[in-house]
Amino acid sequence: MIPRETIDRIYASAHIEDVISDYVTLRKRGANLIGLCPFHDEKTGSFTVSPAKGIYKCFGCGKAGNAVNFIMEYEQCSYTDALRTLAKKYNIEIQERELTDEEKQAQTERESMFMLNEWANNWFRHNLWETEEGRNIGLKYFLERGIREDIIKKFCLGYSPDRNALYSAAHSAKFDDKYLENTGLCGKSERGYYDRFKGRVMFPIYTVSGKVVAFAGRILKKQEHVGKYVNSPDSLLYSKQKELYGLSLAKQTIAKKGCCYLVEGQMDVISMHQAGIENVVSSGGTALTKYQIRLLHRFTENVTILYDGDAAGIHAALRGIDMLLEQGINIKVVLLPDGEDPDSFARKQNATDFIQFIQDHQQDFIRFKTNLLLKDAEGDPVKRSEVVRNIMESVAVIPDRITQQIYIKDCSRLLDISEETLLSEVKRLQNIAAEQEQKRRSQPTTGQNVSKTDEVQANEQNVTAPSVYPDSRNDSPADTLSTSDIEDKKLNENIQNILQVLVRYGDRTLYTNEDGTTCSLGQYILTDLDNDQIVFQHPLYRKIIEELRLHLNEEGFCAETFFKYHIDPEISALAVNLISEKYTRSKIYGKKSISENVNVEVELPSDEDELTDLVPHLLYELKLALINRQIDSLRMQLQHAQENNDEETMLQLLRQQPALEQIKRMLCLALGRRIK
Numbered sequence: 179m180i181p182r183e184t185i186d187r188i189y190a191s192a193h194i195e196d197v198i199s200d201y202v203t204l205r206k207r208g209a210n211l212i213g214l215c216p217f218h219d220e221k222t223g224s225f226t227v228s229p230a231k232g233i234y235k236c237f238g239c240g241k242a243g244n245a246v247n248f249i250m251e252y253e254q255c256s257y258t259d260a261l262r263t264l265a266k267k268y269n270i271e272i273q274e275r276e277l278t279d280e281e282k283q284a285q286t287e288r289e290s291m292f293m294l295n296e297w298a299n300n301w302f303r304h305n306l307w308e309t310e311e312g313r314n315i316g317l318k319y320f321l322e323r324g325i326r327e328d329i330i331k332k333f334c335l336g337y338s339p340d341r342n343a344l345y346s347a348a349h350s351a352k353f354d355d356k357y358l359e360n361t362g363l364c365g366k367s368e369r370g371y372y373d374r375f376k377g378r379v380m381f382p383i384y385t386v387s388g389k390v391v392a393f394a395g396r397i398l399k400k401q402e403h404v405g406k407y408v409n410s411p412d413s414l415l416y417s418k419q420k421e422l423y424g425l426s427l428a429k430q431t432i433a434k435k436g437c438c439y440l441v442e443g444q445m446d447v448i449s450m451h452q453a454g455i456e457n458v459v460s461s462g463g464t465a466l467t468k469y470q471i472r473l474l475h476r477f478t479e480n481v482t483i484l485y486d487g488d489a490a491g492i493h494a495a496l497r498g499i500d501m502l503l504e505q506g507i508n509i510k511v512v513l514l515p516d517g518e519d520p521d522s523f524a525r526k527q528n529a530t531d532f533i534q535f536i537q538d539h540q541q542d543f544i545r546f547k548t549n550l551l552l553k554d555a556e557g558d559p560v561k562r563s564e565v566v567r568n569i570m571e572s573v574a575v576i577p578d579r580i581t582q583q584i585y586i587k588d589c590s591r592l593l594d595i596s597e598e599t600l601l602s603e604v605k606r607l608q609n610i611a612a613e614q615e616q617k618r619r620s621q622p623t624t625g626q627n628v629s630k631t632d633e634v635q636a637n638e639q640n641v642t643a644p645s646v647y648p649d650s651r652n653d654s655p656a657d658t659l660s661t662s663d664i665e666d667k668k669l670n671e672n673i674q675n676i677l678q679v680l681v682r683y684g685d686r687t688l689y690t691n692e693d694g695t696t697c698s699l700g701q702y703i704l705t706d707l708d709n710d711q712i713v714f715q716h717p718l719y720r721k722i723i724e725e726l727r728l729h730l731n732e733e734g735f736c737a738e739t740f741f742k743y744h745i746d747p748e749i750s751a752l753a754v755n756l757i758s759e760k761y762t763r764s765k766i767y768g769k770k771s772i773s774e775n776v777n778v779e780v781e782l783p784s785d786e787d788e789l790t791d792l793v794p795h796l797l798y799e800l801k802l803a804l805i806n807r808q809i810d811s812l813r814m815q816l817q818h819a820q821e822n823n824d825e826e827t828m829l830q831l832l833r834q835q836p837a838l839e840q841i842k843r844m845l846c847l848a849l850g851r852r853i854k
């Protein structure tokens with residue numbers, strides 16, 4: 179448990195732009211900052227951060243919140259864990275009380291796995307530096323490869339002893355077998371658990387925010403049938419496809435330099451750091467995936483790929499680059515001298531020379547590909563036309579039309595083919611791609627598409643406002659579901675309008691009585707809802723009302739701040755959404771004449787006079803929606819009773835009807851509406 183004062187200190191220190199910059203490169207736009215959303219796939223930024231308001235909001239997928247919400251959402255962690263992450267970042271000491279056994283149990287599986295990884299990471303490092311075996315084998319290996327001690331420490335490299343030592347040590351430290359297996363630190367055979375990484379030097383793999391999600395271990399002995407490198411298997415924490423090695427150490431330099439170097443292996447990254455080049459990441463020895471590209475794109479639009487000099491490597495590497503182009507990333511390519519990889523080359527150079535070499539030898543990717551393939555096809559016309567198509571395939575995926583034009587011009591010269599011909603080839607390829615995309619969309623999702631669909635669904639779930647009457651909706655007969663859906667939507671909108679003024683202006687004075695006492699907007703609404711016994715069904719909406727009731731009369735209460743930084747992350751996320759959302763006003767209230775049934779989005783009026791008009795109006799609208807719902811439900815019950823020849827119920831229902839219709843008429847009158 180973290181004390182309230184500490185939470186307040188964390189909120190006060192954690193400037194939203196500072197927190198989010200660790201995950202996304204933000205650019206200034208007016209009073210706000212803008213970047214690529216980390217929660218959905220996009221090529222142009224709709225993810226907005228407002229330093230003044232202390233909130234973020236994505237206009238693409240709807241995610242919104244404060245600094246703590248961001249960490250929770252991004253790291254998929256609990257509220258407490260997000261606070262701990264921020265406290266660590268801002269050097270705020272948290273004095274927590276001991277957790278009870280139940281609380282320990284309640285810690286999520288993810289958190290337990292992170293704890294175990296963190297522990298194992300320290301244990302591997304301890305073995306490297308403090309044990310004889312570690313120093314004689316592991317440390318000796320790194321030093322012989324020319325890695326300096328400060329770099330070994332920077333990358334937290336470690337050593338795993340050549341026996342099942344981790345398993346016993348973790349057991350003594352009271353870690354569960356389950357987590358040892360789930361993190362992949364141990365495997366299980368008929369003879370029991372064994373250390374996956376025994377006898378290897380260890381490279382921890384960090385998330386972008388610096389949490390250990392996995393390990394890579396390199397074997398030192400020559401052994402047959404054993405891979406040189408072993409990686410943690412995919413787990414709840416780790417997907418090999420989604421991480422970029424070195425990103426957590428590189429991200430600041432990437433943002434500063436405005437570009438990133440992409441290399442193949444972990445040792446390449448480490449050696450380049452040692453040479454003084456820090457904006458470098460590795461795909462971890464596999465072909466680049468779309469997830470890794472998306473992750474990288476959040477930090478930069480400029481990527482330079484460093485290739486080993488040998489031809490086989492180059493051709494293999496060409497694959498996958500179209501995915502980078504598709505994202506709108508500017509790609510440059512550097513070929514290292516024959517026989518060198520970034521690791522070996524970096525160890526012979528200092529940063530200045532290395533960067534100079536890169537600057538002298540980097541080529542634009544399309545030009546590089548064109549020259550390379552043309553050389554292969556020399557004197558072979560069939561192969562040559564193949565080359566043209568291949569290159570135009572790369573050009574066709576570039577999202578920016580102007581960039582595309584430039585390439586077509588360029589290639590026309592290199593390939594000696596007219597621009598018109600190339601342009602029509604690009605158009606043709608784009609049409610084929612569009613058709614394929616159409617087909618893919620109309621097919622039921624299978625296999626590979628599953629994760630994408632999950633992502634979309636997850637996003638959609640978050641955009642949808644909580645429905646007001648989830649329970650009653652389940653009770654209603656299936657054939658009326660659609661009508662009540664529309665009613666629910668309308669009602670939900672009305673409720674959200676009320677909540678919006680409450681969260682923004684709950685503490686404002688709405689009017690002053692003759693005796694000089696005042697009534698706040700919050701007080702006015704709460705009293706009015708109470709008088710009509712209106713209780714919101716959705717737990718989150720109800721909580722907002724309850725919290726307001728509890729704190730409204732406190733000295734210096736500010737509704738917006740109170741809800742925005744509320745201890746319950748669900749409340750703060752909803753509040754941020756309500757604060758940043760434009761307010762939907764119907765045509766009746768709007769001062770300009772707008773055709774019927776059109777809702778307009780406008781800034782919520784904020785001055786006292788306008789609020790005095792607006793608030794009663796919003797309450798009438800809410801009540802009208804509620805009455806309409808009741809009338810509908812009455813009609814349905816009547817129909818039901820009629821079908822069952824239940825005369826007694828019918829009479830009873832019919833007696834209720836006039837009263838409801840009467841209230842509806844009054845509400846319509848108050849709203850200045852014709853009665854439908």
Ligand SMILES: [Zn+2]
Pocket residue numbers: 215216217218225236237238239240241
């Ligand atoms: Zn988004």
